[in-house]
Amino acid sequence: MPSKHEAKQYYYAFNPMPMDEPPIDNRTFRHYLKHPHLADPSQVWMARFPQLNGASLYWKSEKLAKGWGMEITEERNLWVIFGCNFVSLLLSGTVATIYAFYSKDNATGVAIGAWLTAVQTIVVSALLWHWTS
Numbered sequence: 001m002p003s004k005h006e007a008k009q010y011y012y013a014f015n016p017m018p019m020d021e022p023p024i025d026n027r028t029f030r031h032y033l034k035h036p037h038l039a040d041p042s043q044v045w046m047a048r049f050p051q052l053n054g055a056s057l058y059w060k061s062e063k064l065a066k067g068w069g070m071e072i073t074e075e076r077n078l079w080v081i082f083g084c085n086f087v088s089l090l091l092s093g094t095v096a097t098i099y100a101f102y103s104k105d106n107a108t109g110v111a112i113g114a115w116l117t118a119v120q121t122i123v124v125s126a127l128l129w130h131w132t133s
Helices: 004-009 026-034 044-048 078-103 106-132
Strands: none
């Protein structure tokens, strides 16, 4: 967030100045990002976002016009994906081992484990492909 001096120098208005805390919490921001029609411009937090007074940053005469904004970075939590993948792999191995132990048929137990592992790989690949496209 810009300091009080920078805000006055670059014609930004927001209240309070300087900012002591984020204008809005994460959950509320994501809610209004997904449902902008529900946002009420008269909300108290709207005044907390820096707003440029005067000309647009695009038309500023300076070579490097200074501005503030929000950067929204979305990424997948790879540790959660790895954990789910690992747990399902352990589960398929356990199912195959239990089947082989009780049926005394190791070949069928290995086949069941291989089939469950293949299905898991296809499902995880399809989910990752869907999430990244």
